[in-house]
Amino acid sequence: MTDTAKNVTELRALHAQLQAAREEADERAKESFETAQLEQAIADEEALAKLIAEHGTLGQKIEAVHTDMGLIVVQRPHTLKFRRFQDRGKFDTDDISQLIRPCVIYPTLPRFDAILDSEALFGETLTLFDESEGWAWVQLARDFYVGYLPSEGLSSAVTTPTHRVAALRTYVYASPDIKTPPLALLSLNALLSVAGAVGRFLALASGGFVIAEHVRKLDEPACDFVDVALAFRGTPYLWGGRTSLGVDCSGLVQLASEAAGLPCPRDADMQAIEIGAPLDWQRAGTFARGDLVFWDGHVGIMTGAQDLVHASAYQMMVVEEPLAEARARIAASKAGEIIGVRRPAGLSGGGRP
16 A cells, blocks of 8 residues: 555545544534523423412413413423413503513513514503513503513503504604604504604604604505515514514514404414414315415415415525425425415405405
8 A cells, every 4th residue: 555545544534533523522512402402491481480479469360271372382392482361351450551662572581682572563552560670571452462571662651543654664753854863763563643744754742753655544554465465575584573674474474464454463373273264275275365374383475376475484584485385395394284274354365355
């Protein structure tokens, strides 16, 4: 054997040893990650038990809660998640507040590093159950979601909304002049109380001005919720997102539906039970514009007989694509096959109420 051949043989042996070491390290890392997930699950459960103990008087008022639609369900092996009450109005309180800035909802723990679960939009009202150390435990009036919000985003001075943001997003200006620095950025379906008009601007009762063309009166819904969803194409996917800056699959369905005046719960599993009527899609063999297609933990909106618009965690954005392609890809994942199709109430398969 020549020196060159010997060197090549030795290099191959070293490479094989290095590859084996890498695989062993990857396996150890995987085991470490799974252990960390388990430890987090235990920590979450302990924290939740402490929370319930501290709010025993509230917990005693939670009655007849269904296991699959109640206040608390396990959404992931390592994540506990607050949900809305099956029996609404269980807490006797008149402590109503309003969002004066968009806020993230943290479902189980009042911490900024907790997993986010949803978002509250500007102008939404809520019931305040408890407040401590800069955090408020609340229930949103619009979709009955329960969780923690930073207290600084709330105001006890509640104004009655008259309009909603109809554009994907719009700025609030300090004065009726587009050259002035904006005070805030509001997303679709944010609620506004309009005090008057100044040129092309509307003055808000809470202060500031918005472009009139970007808002609509509450009794002027969008004509087609599918068109609203399609306007989100290219929006980044964000777990728990409910704005045009980032949205998840059920958030897209909810935002589009509410813009068209169609009430809609927040999560895909609730949407799969509460929206419209189920369709025997396997027998019919066809889909129509506006049909909602559900997988385990995922939902999309049919834009026609063949295509689907959805907030995809695979592409990490809102996309419109052939249902056949999405179905094959999702079937290969843990979400599996389609588990149901529903048609929103009032639709004839044309996407319009």
